[in-house]
Amino acid sequence: MNPTPKPFAELTSFLEEQAEPYILLDDHYRILAANAAYRRAFSPNQSVVGRMCYEVSHRYSSPCDQNGETCPLARARASGRRERVLHLHHTPKGEAHVNIELTPLRNAAGAITLYVEKTENLRRSSDPDDGAKPLLIGRSPAFMAMLELVARVGPSMATVLLLGESGTGKELVARAVHEASPRASKPLVAVDCSSLPETLFESELFGHERGAFTGAHAAHAGLVEVASGGTLFLDEVGDIPLSMQVKLLRLLETGTYRRVGSSELRRADIRVVSATHRNLEQMVRDGQFREDLYFRLSTFPIRLPPLRERAGDIALLAPALLQRVAPGRQLRISAEALALLQTQPWPGNVRELRNLLERAALLCDGSVIEVSHVQQALGMTVPAPVTKTAPGCAPRPAATAPAELPAAEQSGAATAPLDPNLPLRELELRVLRERLARHQGSRASLAAELGISERTLYRRLRALASGAPK
Structure with a gap:
């Protein structure tokens, strides 16, 4: 590959001194120069000069806009001005969300001939080195x-x-x-x-x-x-x-x-x-x-989009969540189990997915979570109450059992088998009554058992107990 033309030697020297990753591109997506910060971040063991930017950053064989993503170079070519986009780049440490700022450069005749691209990590959103904090994961x-x-x-x-x-x-x-x-x-x-x-x-x-x-x-x-x-x-x-x-x-x-x-x-x-x-x-x-x-x-x-609008992200979320709920176990999810997860409505969103995966991990004795484990975990889920969000502020529950609950619900009395033909609201109430009757611990431990927050438990109890059929 021919060296960078001399007229641009000063530009490449300037880019080399920058702390952030920079590359110089031509109009055909070819990398003409890359500073040390870019090489360290994206290709420490292989030269990037002469390669296509989309090949280095995304492992694509064609530009980003031909693969369902926004291409900053194509946008800058069309607009004639600096463009900013968010991309998910491949790095030696894994995938990372990065901000891309691409600036077109004009020659003496005013035509755009080169582009300077600056890359900046979006801090903490998906840092592969940061195992201490939950991460924002997705590409939908x-x-x-x-x-x-x-x-x-x-x-x-x-x-x-x-x-x-x-x-x-x-x-x-x-x-x-x-x-x-x-x-x-x-x-x-x-x-x-x-x-x-x-x-x-x-x-x-x-x-x-x-x-x-x-x-x-x-x-x-x-x-x-x-x-x-x-x-x-x-x-x-x-x-x-x-x-x-x-x-x-x-x-x-x-x-x-x-x-x-x-x-x-x-x-x-x-x-x-x-x-x-x-x-x-x-x-x-x-x-x-x-x-x-x-x-x-x-x-x-x-x-913030609900999980049902980004079901494709479950394939990325599930392995990361499994590492957190089952540390030390090398668990993976079968393709069939993953497909089942992707068909669920997830009214509790990522929190519900996390809880379900924790249950499935506890039900799995091997190293692969199969569709049967997911089905069993789904069967253990208490149905979420079908209630409309009140337009005003929700009443704040007391720290003790809600007063609206009948005494029978707070006792250890046995409950009759559930009739699946009951109206959904009554079925939900009876399920909660049964769990309350059998549970001997605190409200916090009951919430943990149900896989929901304590605050959500209080809201459900009050919502279901208020005027609900006995």
Whole structure:
């Protein structure tokens, strides 16, 4: 292969000095030069000069846009300007999501002849070396579109609103936003808004002074203060009591707050990311959520696709989840079992998939999870209640058994065999009654047994017990 023409020697020398991976391309996708950072990241043992960019990055034999992906070079050729896309690249350590920024270069006549491509890892989203934290895994169009929005908003200070069903990984996406920002070295502090009673919400968020209320024996820093310099993640923001929403609005509008029991105005140095499974727009219309707060929170909304919209990602998710639920075992999934997983509706999304795989792993004595293990694990699943999400804030359950449950349900009384012809709602209630009657432990252990969160268990119990047939 001929060396890089002399007129571009200065350019290649400049690229070589850059810390980020760079390559120089011609109009036919051929790599003319690659700096040391690119060689280390993508092809440490083989030269890339003279090869096609799509061959090195994707193992493709044709350009990305001919393989169902967005090609930045094709876009830059058409637009005549710099283009940015998110790709899933092959690396010696495995696949990794990367930001691609491609800039066209013009000759003296104004024609585009060369392209400079810069590659930047999307931190933490799929780092093969990071086994300590759950990862965002996927390559489906819906997933990649979501992740591209994360990559774009991450470096900014914009307030982000994550919208998605339960179990879609909102906290993981919030972490990806945080770790793609300049605040990545500072704390990410999560606030579970649905678990904070109204009487404690202000104190937990903003802190309190000694003697501010009964039991306040010492001053207490709130979560806003703990998150200083980093990101405050408000999970299930739709569950914030209406009376407390104005206080949060003031924080977002002015960047200031006061501890309970103090007149001192404090300044918050935080970035806010919030999440909800609720329809906030409907809650605004119903007077259950402040419109001004909604607009403050939703500067940059990101919708998280449910698992049923990215069933193709199950082939990637399942092996990674198995490594976490069955560490130390070299488990794999048969093609038939994987095909069965891909046909399920997954109302609980990735969380439900994880729980099912853990059950299947416990049922499997060998090294391969077969379709029979998946079928057995599916048969153990308690049907999810068919209930509509209330437009307002859900009532907060007490820490003890819901008062609405009849005494018989809380006793060890035996239950009659279930009739599969019963209406679904009554069947679900009777299944839960039976499990409650047989269970001798805490609500937390029951939730773990059912493969759901404790919060979800409380919601189901209240939803099913409220006006349900006995």
